[in-house]
Amino acid sequence: xxxxxxxxxxxxxxxxxxxxxxxxxxxxxxxxxxxxxxxxxxxxxxxxxxxxxxxxxxxxxxxxxxxxxxxxxxxxxxxxxxxxxxxxxxxxxxxxxxxxxxxxxxxxxxxxxxxxxxxxxxxxxxxxxxxxxxxxxxxxxxxxxxxxxxxxxxxxxxxxxxxxxxxxxxxxxxxxxxxxxxxxxxxxxxxxxxxxxxxxxxxxxxxxxxxxxxxxxxxxxxxxxxxxxxxxxxxxxxxxxxxxxxxxxxxxxxxxxxxxxxxxxxxxxxxxxxxxxxxxxxxxxxxxxxxxxxxxxxxxxxxxxxxxxxxxxxxxxxxxxxxxxxxxxxxxxxxxxxxxxxxxxxxxxxxxxxxxxxxxxxxxxxxxxxxxxxxxxxxxxxxxxxxxxxxxxxxxxxxxxxxxxxxxxxxxxxxxxxxxxxxxxxxxxxxxxxxxxxxxxxxxxxxxxxxxxxxxxxxxxxxxxxxxxxxxxxxxxxxxxxxxxxxxxxxxxxxxxxxxxxxxxxxxxxxxxxxxxxxxxxxxxxxxxxxxxxxxxxxxxxxxxxxxxxxxxxxxxxxxxxxxxxxxxxxxxxxxxxxxxxxxxxxxxxxxxxxxxxxxxxxxxxxxxxxxx
Amino acid sequence: xxxxxxxxxxxxxxxxxxxxxxxxxxxxxxxxxxxxxxxxxxxxxxxxxxxxxxxxxxxxxxxxxxxxxxxxxxxxxxxxxxxxxxxxxxxxxxxxxxxxxxxxxxxxxxxxxxxxxxxxxxxxxxxxxxxxxxxxxxxxxxxxxxxxxxxxxxxxxxxxxxxxxxxxxxxxxxxxxxxxxxxxxxxxxxxxxxxxxxxxxxxxxxxxxxxxxxxxxx
Numbered sequence: 127x128x129x130x131x132x133x134x135x136x137x138x139x140x141x142x143x144x145x146x147x148x149x150x151x152x153x154x155x156x157x158x159x160x161x162x163x164x165x166x167x168x169x170x171x172x173x174x175x176x177x178x179x180x181x182x183x184x185x186x187x188x189x190x191x192x193x194x195x196x197x198x199x200x201x202x203x204x205x206x207x208x209x210x211x212x213x214x215x216x217x218x219x220x221x222x223x224x225x226x227x228x229x230x231x232x233x234x235x236x237x238x239x240x241x242x243x244x245x246x247x248x249x250x251x252x253x254x255x256x257x258x259x260x261x262x263x264x265x266x267x268x269x270x271x272x273x274x275x276x277x278x279x280x281x282x283x284x285x286x287x288x289x290x291x292x293x294x295x296x297x298x299x300x301x302x303x304x305x306x307x308x309x310x311x312x313x314x315x316x317x318x319x320x321x322x323x324x325x326x327x328x329x330x331x332x333x334x335x336x337x338x339x340x341x342x343x344x345x346x347x348x349x350x351x352x353x354x355x356x357x358x359x360x361x362x363x364x365x366x367x368x369x370x371x372x373x374x375x376x377x378x379x380x381x382x383x384x385x386x387x388x389x390x391x392x393x394x395x396x397x398x399x400x401x402x403x404x405x406x407x408x409x410x411x412x413x414x415x416x417x418x419x420x421x422x423x424x425x426x427x428x429x430x431x432x433x434x435x436x437x438x439x440x441x442x443x444x445x446x447x448x449x450x451x452x453x454x455x456x457x458x459x460x461x462x463x464x465x466x467x468x469x470x471x472x473x474x475x476x477x478x479x480x481x482x483x484x485x486x487x488x489x490x491x492x493x494x495x496x497x498x499x500x501x502x503x504x505x506x507x508x509x510x511x512x513x514x515x516x517x518x519x520x521x522x523x524x525x526x527x528x529x530x531x532x533x534x535x536x537x538x539x540x541x542x543x544x545x546x547x548x549x550x551x552x553x554x555x556x557x558x559x560x561x562x563x564x565x566x567x568x569x570x571x572x573x574x575x576x577x578x579x580x581x582x583x584x585x586x587x588x589x590x591x592x593x594x595x596x597x598x599x600x601x602x603x604x605x606x607x608x609x610x611x612x613x614x615x616x617x618x619x620x621x622x623x624x625x626x627x628x629x630x631x632x633x634x635x636x637x638x639x640x641x642x643x644x645x646x647x648x649x650x651x652x653x654x655x656x657x658x659x660x661x662x663x664x665x666x667x668x669x670x671x672x673x674x675x676x677x678x679x680x681x682x683x684x685x686x687x688x689x690x691x692x693x694x695x696x697x698x699x700x701x702x703x704x705x706x707x708x709x710x711x712x713x714x715x716x717x718x719x720x721x722x723x724x725x726x727x728x729x730x731x732x733x734x735x736x737x738x739x
Numbered sequence: 740x741x742x743x744x745x746x747x748x749x750x751x752x753x754x755x756x757x758x759x760x761x762x763x764x765x766x767x768x769x770x771x772x773x774x775x776x777x778x779x780x781x782x783x784x785x786x787x788x789x790x791x792x793x794x795x796x797x798x799x800x801x802x803x804x805x806x807x808x809x810x811x812x813x814x815x816x817x818x819x820x821x822x823x824x825x826x827x828x829x830x831x832x833x834x835x836x837x838x839x840x841x842x843x844x845x846x847x848x849x850x851x852x853x854x855x856x857x858x859x860x861x862x863x864x865x866x867x868x869x870x871x872x873x874x875x876x877x878x879x880x881x882x883x884x885x886x887x888x889x890x891x892x893x894x895x896x897x898x899x900x901x902x903x904x905x906x907x908x909x910x911x912x913x914x915x916x917x918x919x920x921x922x923x924x925x926x927x928x929x930x931x932x933x934x935x936x937x938x939x940x941x942x943x944x945x946x947x948x949x950x951x952x953x954x955x956x957x
Contacts, residue, residue, distance in 0.1 A: 129941050129943065137941070142796065142797070143756055148829060149827065150767075379756045379760045379764055380760055381760065428771065429771070432767065433770065463778065
């Protein structure tokens with residue numbers, strides 16, 4: 127009798143089902159009969175990773191291929207990492223338990239900047255050299271995609287190639303080329319990268335030379351070989367209605383964050399909030415038909431046994447077939463005793479009626495996102511919602527029996543004044559007043575208003591990409607001002623940690639010089655930076671110092687003529703559009719949404735979606 | 740509506756699922772099988788599923804029991820086959836009985852048989868009869884009111900040992916159930932305390948059967 131190392135390790139870690147796989151609907155293949163073994167890496171713990179829709183889609187797309195086996199690879203939690211390192215156990219995939227270093231390719235999804243330390247740490251755990259230039263032919267290719275890939279310059283040196291935009295098609299194209307490349311005698315890594323550099327949407331960082339000015343700003347980004355395009359354009363799925371989507375998904379044993387069927391209703395957003403990267407990078411808006419979604423919902427419910435279904439998109443209220451879809455889903459869910467959750471809805475008569483119809487609605491916790499405290503500042507950021515909208519919606523909610531309202535704002539927005547910060551408190555007070563204006567017998571008891579602020583972080587590919595980010599002290603000052611402006615005990619205030627926002631800001635608009643800092647920070651023990659308990663700000667600051675890099679440099683205002691680290695990436699929306707949007711923001715002028723009037727952002731170049739409705 | 744008692748196995752592949760996760764898992768299994776679950780009445784209806792005795796994380800089993808309520812009258816074999824078809828590897832329903840009222844009462848379970856494969860730090864002579872001849876076996880045991888010293892000797896009904904060098908296999912019948920639940924881990928702990936040189940480096944626990952009045956319920 128002998129026990130496996132895994133059994134011995136799992137006896138002493140929390141939540142062992144994070145590491146054992148074997149869940150329902152897991153894809154099982156014989157690795158011996160496979161040409162390409164792909165590890166889909168999510169740089170966070172199982173519960174977060176398994177909640178990610180992109181993983182489910184690409185897992186499905188890759189495993190539809192007989193020649194490919196896509197397995198899942200997640201960041202082991204700190205207790206597991208300790209046990210693995212103590213036992214010389216390398217990073218493994220959940221499906222087979224095999225070490226990922228033996229794979230052909232591994233791909234990271236970059237969902238948030240604070241996961242970069244986990245990417246590097248996972249490479250280290252896998253036994254793969256951290257930097258692309260140090261990798262030989264015997265280790266897998268390391269690629270990456272996801273929203274942060276649009277400016278992943280801070281970890282560019284660690285990634286062999288990026289896939290920009292939506293991955294369903296491109297991921298198959300690079301696998302096809304991989305098989306071709308394998309047949310070439312004496313093939314080299316460089317050869318493969320040159321072959322795929324021809325594919326639209328592939329960005330190979332090492333094929334671009336970055337030169338810096340004396341003040342550390344970028345002088346130029348130049349392709350260093352013919353196959354590298356001067357500008358790499360993102361990919362999208364032109365026909366989203368028929369884009370591949372799984373009709374069965376893995377059902378985890380443990381409790382994950384989004385433990386339900388997720389229906390992706392549409393991609394993109396018509397709104398154009400000037401701070402919102404997601405609102406720009408996923409353009410143009412493309413919808414799935416209500417009928418397609420209804421069939422999909424039915425198939426997913428029967429293949430998973432889930433008892434809850436949720437719609438997934440940005441700003442779900444903008445879905446043009448929402449009434450039809452929700453009618454269908456309500457009928458289905460009532461019959462099957464399934465819960466339906468509808469996030470991201472604007473509050474109006476339609477959605478209120480809808481919420482009353484839907485089962486399992488707890489009359490607590492409705493979140494509004496006015497984002498800014500005054501109308502002027504809301505116009506600056508193009509959040510087209512008025513005070514009147516908010517007050518009439520909250521009045522409707524209070525009359526409908528809701529008493530828990532959360533108001534979400536950002537502080538540190540461009541051109542923000544004290545008046546704007548105080549405006550947050552005033553708006554919350556007016557919401558409270560609205561409640562008390564309603565006669566007692568028409569409202570529920572115990573009103574509770576929560577004001578929550580996060581700190582604004584200028585992101586690439588937004589109208590505010592040139593803006594300065596508030597310092598930590600400025601943020602703290604504004605948080606204190608807001609605290610003292612809130613007078614009522616019924617209004618609670620919660621705020622976001624300024625240290626995390628600070629670092630996120632550095633990486634969001636960072637350049638290639640940051641890779642040394644990230645590798646150093648990982649050596650210094652940084653990982654799981656998105657988790658408050660594990661975030662080691664002091665170690666990060668120490669690492670910046672050791673690498674002689676001033677993080678504040680990345681938070682400064684940038685000139686319009688400055689070369690931005692992401693200037694060689696094309697998301698469809700043009701720089702000149704962002705410039706126009708920035709100028710309008712300075713004059714507090716709003717821009718209509720895509721369905722009201724086209725503003726010529728450039729996304730029509732993809733020849734599909736809302737631009738051609 | 741009708742009630743069914745199911746006997747099932749949990750293998751290596753699924754031994755790390757916690758009890759709470761397992762209950763949720765079973766609900767999904769029955770939904771997938773498209774068997775109409777019965778729900779409790781009340782403000783927050785939940786499916787009528789009852790697990791006989793929670794299995795600890797890491798333990799495999801050949802004889803677990805659960806009771807489910809279904810809205811309708813189905814053939815036993817049909818229910819068993821339908822559920823088995825939707826189970827992932829590692830789980831298997833091996834017996835089923837349609838029951839009325841209190842027939843097959845999980846509260847009557849008072850013993851369980853376990854098999855533990857242990858790896859010893861070094862080869863040690865394991866004298867079970869002399870271990871069992873202790874009039875009391877005092878170990879620290881977790882109970883509802885905290886951890887305190889308890890005598891587990893009266894709760895061990897049989898203990899056998901086969902040995903091959905530093906690997907031993909223990910087979911034990913011990914008290915289990917709502918009245919008094921003894922974990923095999925606690926028996927091993929007692930052996931480490933009372934048998935000279937006996938020290939495990941690792942062991943795997945397997946539950947062979949749940950007993951009520953020395954007989955299996957199904």
